[in-house]
Amino acid sequence: xxxxxxxxxxxxxxxxxxxxxxxxxxxxxxxxxxxxxxxxxxxxxxxxxxxxxxxxxxxxxxxxxxxxxxxxxxxxxxxxxxxxxxxxxxxxxxxxxxxxxxxxxxxxxxxxxxxxxxxxxxxxxxxxxxxxxxxxxxxxxxxxxxxxxxxxxxxxxxxxxxxxxxxxxxxxxxxxxxxxxxxxxxxxxxxxxxxxxxxxxxxxxxxxxxxxxxxxxxxxxxxxxxxxxxxxxxxxxxxxxxxxxxxxxxxxxxxxxxxxxxxxxxxxxxxxxxxxxxxxxxxxxxxxxxxxxxxxxxxxxxxxxxxxxxxxxxxxxxxxxxxxxxxxxxxxxxxxxxxxxxxxxxxxxxxxxxxxxxxxxxxxxxxxxxxxxxxxxxxx
Numbered sequence: 001x002x003x004x005x006x007x008x009x010x011x012x013x014x015x016x017x018x019x020x021x022x023x024x025x026x027x028x029x030x031x032x033x034x035x036x037x038x039x040x041x042x043x044x045x046x047x048x049x050x051x052x053x054x055x056x057x058x059x060x061x062x063x064x065x066x067x068x069x070x071x072x073x074x075x076x077x078x079x080x081x082x083x084x085x086x087x088x089x090x091x092x093x094x095x096x097x098x099x100x101x102x103x104x105x106x107x108x109x110x111x112x113x114x115x116x117x118x119x120x121x122x123x124x125x126x127x128x129x130x131x132x133x134x135x136x137x138x139x140x141x142x143x144x145x146x147x148x149x150x151x152x153x154x155x156x157x158x159x160x161x162x163x164x165x166x167x168x169x170x171x172x173x174x175x176x177x178x179x180x181x182x183x184x185x186x187x188x189x190x191x192x193x194x195x196x197x198x199x200x201x202x203x204x205x206x207x208x209x210x211x212x213x214x215x216x217x218x219x220x221x222x223x224x225x226x227x228x229x230x231x232x233x234x235x236x237x238x239x240x241x242x243x244x245x246x247x248x249x250x251x252x253x254x255x256x257x258x259x260x261x262x263x264x265x266x267x268x269x270x271x272x273x274x275x276x277x278x279x280x281x282x283x284x285x286x287x288x289x290x291x292x293x294x295x296x297x298x299x300x301x302x303x304x305x306x307x308x309x310x311x312x313x314x315x316x317x318x319x320x321x322x323x324x325x326x327x328x329x330x331x332x333x334x335x336x337x338x339x340x341x342x343x344x345x346x347x348x349x350x351x352x353x354x355x356x357x358x359x360x361x362x363x364x365x366x367x368x369x370x371x372x373x374x375x376x377x378x379x380x
Contacts, residue, residue, distance in 0.1 A: 117349070118214055118215075118216070118349035119349065120349050120350050120351075120352075121210070121216075121349070121350070121351045121352070122352045122354065123174070123351075123352070123353045123354065124354045124356065125171070125174065125222075125353070125354070125355045125356065126356050126358065126359065127167055127223060127271060127355070127356060127357060127358060127359060127360035128167060128359055128360045129358075129359055131159075133359075134148060134152075135148075135149055136148055136149045136151075136152030136153070136157065137152075137157065137159070164180050164188075166187075166188060167223075167225060167360065168188035168189065168190045168198075168225045168226060169183075169187065169188035169198075171188075171223075171225055171226050171355070172188060172189075172198040172199070172226050174206075175205045175206055175207070175226070175260070175353070176198075176199065176203055176204075176205060176206075177206065178203065182200075182203075183198035183199065183200060183203075183226075184196060184197070184198050184199070184200050184227065185198065185227075188226070188227075189226050189227025190225060190227065190270070190274075191225075191227065191238075191269055191270055191274060192227075192228055192229065192230050192236045192238075192241065192253075192269055192276075193227065193229070193236060196227060196228070196229055196234075196254065196255040197226050197227040197228050197255040197256075197259070197260070198226040198227050199226075199255075199260055204260075204261070205260040205261050206351070207220070207260060207261035207262050207351060207353065208260055208261025209261070210261075210351045211261050211263065211351075212261070214349070215348055215349070216348070216349050216350060216351045217263055217341055217345050217348050217349070217350045217351070218261055218262045218263045218264075218350070218351045218352075218353075219262060219263060219264050219265065219334075219337045219341075219350065219351070219352045219353070220257050220262045220264075220265040220266075220267065220352070220353040220354075220355070221265065221266045221267060221330045221333040221334055221337075221352075221353075221354055221355070222267060222268070222271070222330045222353075222354055222355030222356055222357065223267070223268060223270065223271030223272075223355040223356070223357060223360075224256070224257065224267040224268065224269050224270075224280075224355070225269065225270055225271060225355075227255070228253045228254060228255045228256045228269065229253070229254035229255055230247050230253070230254070231247065231248045231249065231251035231252065231253065231254055232248045232251055234254060235247075238275070238315065239315065239316075240316060241275050241276040241315055241316050242276050242278065242285070242287065242289070242292045242316040242317070243289065243292055243316060249284075249285040249289075251284075252282070252283030252284050253280060253283040253284075256280065256283040257282075257283065258282060258283050259283075262353075264282055264337065265280075265281070265282055265283070266279055266280070266281050266282075266330075266333045267279065267280050267355075268280070268326075270313075271326075271355075271357045271360060272311075272323040272326050272357040272360065272362065272364070273311055273313060273360055273361060273362070274313040274315070275295070275313060275314070275315025275316055275317055276315060276316055276317050277295055277310070277315065277316070277317020277318060277321040278292075278316075278317045278318045278321070279318075279329075286318075287317070287318040291318055291319050291320070292316055292317070292318065292319070293316070293317070293318075293319040294314070294315065294316050295310040295314055295315060295316070295317055295321065296310065296314045297310065297311075297312060297313065297314035298310065298311065298312065298314075299314070303320075303322040303324055303325065304322070304325075305322065305324040305325045305328070305366040305367060305368075306324035306364065306365070306366045306367030306368075306370075307324065307364060307367065308321065308322045308323045308324050308364060309323050309362035309363075309364040310323075310362070311361055311362040323357070323362060323364040324364050324365060324366045324367065325366070326357040326358075327356050327357055327358055327365075328366070330354055330355075330356060330357070334352060334354050337350075337352060338350070338352070
């Protein structure tokens with residue numbers, strides 16, 4: 001048998017191994033996804049590459065900070081207009097410590113190194129954000145991003161990674177390590193529907209793998225957008241997602257973050273782009289029924305941080321919904337998680353997945369970052 005035929009058989013065997021989705025294979029890292037490489041020109045051409053690359057790339061930037069490093073880092077956002085569920089947070093005061101240097105007469109075996117600590121992992125996912133938008137990649141951004149550049153300089157920048165042209169399928173790829181079409185729906189699972197989330201069978205998320213195999217404390221906040229079912233039985237009314245009598249919001253989401261390995265979570269189903277416009281903590285709705293209102297399509301309303309916008313998908317949500325504060329809320333939730341983790345589980349590593357609302361439409365950053373009049377926010 002010649003070399004070419006042998007190589008062909010090996011290639012076929014590899015493909016056969018990869019298509020065993022029912023065995024829940026996790027394919028990491030993403031540069032092994034030869035099929036997805038063909039989608040890159042489409043993603044670039046459409047201009048909607050999901051941003052899997054703010055704090056690293058597809059699998060994020062691993063932050064190997066010890067506890068003091070984290071507590072000494074700069075506070076990166078403590079504003080918050082939420083009251084009960086989203087108190088304003090800040091990092092604890094910095095602490096310093098010093099260790100005496102070993103004597104020059106000591107040998108390495110006198111002071112053997114301690115076992116290497118598992119790194120803390122933070123994945124920040126931006127929505128519809130391409131590598132060309134980030135100066136750390138190509139020096140091509142029109143917006144200065146010093147904090148992201150600092151993260152890139154201290155970490156590893158991947159330049160051979162690929163996503164789908166849409167955000168929901170890319171989220172599943174990021175969390176599972178699988179091709180987008182291997183989930184429940186080839187085009188992705190987007191909202192609360194009769195089907196479950198995009199994970200199927202024995203497929204496992206990176207959160208579950210880290211939690212069960214390496215004792216990681218896992219957390220997620222932000223845009224879920226890989227599908228779930230409304231309690232108690234998955235039946236769902238889109239127009240009245242929070243108040244329809246077929247729903248029982250005293251129960252948790254079915255197939256939400258806790259079901260794929262996240263110890264704690266604070267999410268919205270569709271980010272800032274789709275109803276319900278409410279947060280869910282650990283799968284449970286945080287909005288009381290008396291505080292639910294219907295937000296009309298293409299509507300705007302004044303909030304303390306700017307002009308909150310409801311885009312092309314009107315629907316029910318919290319009466320204090322504020323799209324301008326969305327990312328600030330996620331930042332505060334992440335800070336609170338890290339602080340609580342360092343207090344309660346200082347010897348364990350953590351995995352945090354932060355799925356931001358920006359830069360997806362409707363574009364509604366806090367007013368202090370843009371010039372806008374009282375009645376309308378300009379197009380971006």
